[in-house]
Amino acid sequence: METQRTPVEKDLEDLTDDEALFAELEKDDDHFLSSLREQRLQAIQQEFTRRKVMEESQHGLLTEIESEKEFMDTTLKEKYMVGHFYHSDFRRCKIMDQHLQTLANDYMDTRFVKISVENAPFLVEKLQIQVLPCVIGWVDGYIKTKLVGFDELGNTDGFSTQRLASQFSQAGVIRKKEAATAQGKKSIFQSGNADSEDDEDDY
Template sequence: MAGLNAQALVEKQLTAATQIIERQLDAEINRLDNLESDDLDAIRRERLAAMKERQKKKQDWINNGHGDYSELSDEKEFFETTKKSENVVCHFYRDQFVRCKIADKHLEILAKKHIETKFCKINAEKAPFLTERLSIRVLPTLCLVKNGKTKDYIVGFTDLGNTDEFSTDTLEWRIGRADVLEYHGDLMCPPTLGSSGGQKMDVHQKKTIRGGRNGDSDDSDSDY
């Protein structure tokens, strides 16, 4: 009997919630149906202004080298890049590490897809100050920067399923969780696992560029 009562209560709550949603939809439809011409003109002007602003931003991004996966020559260029671009993904690499080449392949694709973000890489051997300050001990490491501050790190492939066979979509999702690119999927679930799956995140401690970071990836990645 208790089970039946609980089921009836759940059904009652679902019915009430459905009715609330229907009333909200009806109210929104009614509002749209009764918009005055001045209101419609205002909406059009707002949308046009937003489109113009977006186009201006795109041109600024292109002028700053967005859309290409570029190599930074030195640490000075790293700091200049993080000042010019709101969103930056910088790959610290070494030529002889196979996993760095795997990361390159995915970052090339994402650079073209997400023009709002600057994708770049820097040879860790040419950036001793940065590798020390950021406590980079494992390569590849992706440094995720927003508004000149390091928001997060992707160290090795641990956060990407701990496999060399991760998809570009998975890397896109992981960067999106740091809000360093515009991600339009479900941030609560990695795309490779589907809507019913889940994955334990291994998000490393976040520090600013000045403060550095403690903690390394697992031993399956290459020590610097």
């Protein structure tokens, strides 16, 4: 014959069951949190490693290039590159530098560089640079966008970094992921829109 439990005994038994259930849940939570923590640490480590490698190659920074040859070599070597032609006496060039440095930090896959027009007479002539600041974006060595002054940025000194980013993004110069490599011979003076290598250079 089954012994009838008193209300107190029943409550004690239910409490024991609840404690066991909570213990199991806490164990599951600890396992879940531990797994989540491990995944997060791995992601942070991977991002840290990626940024370290990129920074060693001077990605993530707006770096100055002194010679035209190095500038052209860098343009051909980098998949994505933004180059700022500037003059140290021009206030708007300094404004542009601030925005480019911010973007360099946000878009690590793109190399951001600048060169003084005084150090680049051949490029200034070849690219027909007449108004400063002049910022050109290349993908696989081909010109994708050319921003002259602040005309395409609202013609105001107070334009936002996001507006500048939008210009580069539409041209495919800044991206989070690698794009397919363009076919054909590289030329830092030629547009990537051309279907033939025999097309005229795009300035």
